[in-house]
Amino acid sequence: MTTTKTIGSGGGRDYSTIQTWYAAFNLNSITGWTGLTENDTEFKNTASIVLSGNSTTTLNRILLTTDTGQSAFDSTSNALAYNGGATPPSGASPLANGVGVRKTTNYNDTITVEDNYVTINKIQFQAPIGADQVISDNNMTLTASAVSQCLFQINASPGHACVNVRSLPITNCVIIVNASGGDGLNLGYVSGSLSANNTIVRPSDKTAAANGIKANGNARCVNNATFGFSTPINQNGNTFTGSNNATDGASIGFGTGNLTGLTYTSQFVGTVSTAMDFRIKTGAALIDAGNTDTTDIPAANDIFGTSRPQGSAWDIGAHELAASGVSGSGALLEIQDALTATGTVLISGSGALLERQDSLAATGTVLVSGSGALLEIQDALAATGSVASGIAGSGALQEIQDTLAATGTVLVSGTGALLEIQDALAATGTVTLPAVTGSGALLERQDLWNGQGTNGAVQQGGHFLPLSKKELESIRKEARRLQKARESAWAERSKEIDDISREMSEIAHPKPKLSRPILTLPTKPEVDDGEDEELELLLLHS
């Protein structure tokens, strides 16, 4: 059973320092040793915190993290910089955002990890002027130790790199070199070195210099954002694997899915050293540009614990920009006025949004998924921007009584995904034809539907419009031709019918054999055809 201890200097905690908690491991722990740091005061150290000398195993692990609600990364509203970019308090006050560890003297590390099976997460660390690095593994080859969801900031050019590790995997971390020189992350001394979904930056008001990531051996780099460095990723003669790394620099040098030449200030909330905040900014190119990497980050989350992805794919860097989400059963029962968002609007889960009586608008994606996630919209559902509006899942959107419009794709998929629309469903922009796929994806349309379905996807519809002028003229021309042909055929047929009718009439009503002649006055001049001439003369003379 894991033994859990609280660590804080506020009094009443189990341990007052990280170092004493760690040193107490060997003679206390049976199957695990967890330290929950508390944000009583800033953890200030004159010496490096050295996590070493403990006999760990796969069943006897050590976890250094924060207690519930104590981390700077428990709230997505916290800026991603040490103490939110504010000066740490010199007194006993806790840090504004959450647990922070700071070394107050020069040289060496703020924290050194030398043991196997040690995990550190959700803590922010800072090193002072003259430090070699914020964290290192002191050139050790470690087994199953890892660092995730942490922030490392150094405020002067580091002796080595802000983070200098031989074998310690680094994931979902923010690494800030708040100085004119020095590397961000040195890694790759041994096989298995990893950097995944890290944000590695030098503030944009400092001249780009040194290496974002520098290799000292082979390593794997996935979904990293490196900004403010002369060389974003320097393989240094070694081989890197991985993909989807992004930079303001010119090239990455390996892998696919990379983004280069990005505008630094467009990617993060605050990029200058006086107002650092390396959370992803709305509209950043980093959004949805990452690779799904549950191999390296099985929890599929970010530094704040936000699950990935929030949009169509993972974001690059430590932060996954959260969608404006409405999720869970009956999470939002009714909106009677406009719901607007500058980012993604995600509606998911059973009955997450039961009714919309006014517009639902977003400049980003509008995703409606899950059984009955959005039961009714009585006004416009609109999304602008280049991202798709997706309606997926069984009965995800049951009724729209007004316009469903998007400048991008409107994707309706899944069984009965959209049950009814009583007004226009339109999509304009580069993709103009909504895709309606799947069995009964759109059950009924009572008005205009501008699109093409496949395989009976639309089970009932009103009419299909609009067509282009050319298409309309072509149809009209064809209609006129058909009409003429029809009239001509009808005239010919009419004559045939008249002839047949006459013949049939004569057969049915033959001329009678008269027993007594009847005087018939001609109505027109007689034409002597020579027939019955003798009879006519006899009658006249009798």
Next chain:
Amino acid sequence: MCEAIVCIRNMAASGNPLIDSHAPQQGDVVFVAPDGWNWGKDELSNATPFFRILKFPNVTESQASIMLAREVDADPQNPSLYLQFRANFFDKTKIPAGVISQYWNDDTRAAPFISIPYTAAQLQNIISSRPPYVVPDAT
């Protein structure tokens, strides 16, 4: 003026020199805090019979911090993998018999801490440098 928490046992337990060489040993100072520090419950009790808290009213935090220095690599060009947790330690053999020694030997930790009115110079008299770690012969 300052307080220190000291390890009074050799904490090495793995049998692996790469790990054991880094473990706190008897007399190693684990942390130095300013006067009036809020020690944790375990740090003050026999939950940690291997720790002792020493209060030095006549020694500054800066003066005591010499006890936190890690063993320095004698040859940085060929870094050792066996550098020890601390370069200096409180030498039990140099601690005179009396209340300090009694406190040091009391694993019940009946008294959570002891105050030692040494000056910095007097403190030097009970400090020794840690000799290099001897890697056990594998044979």
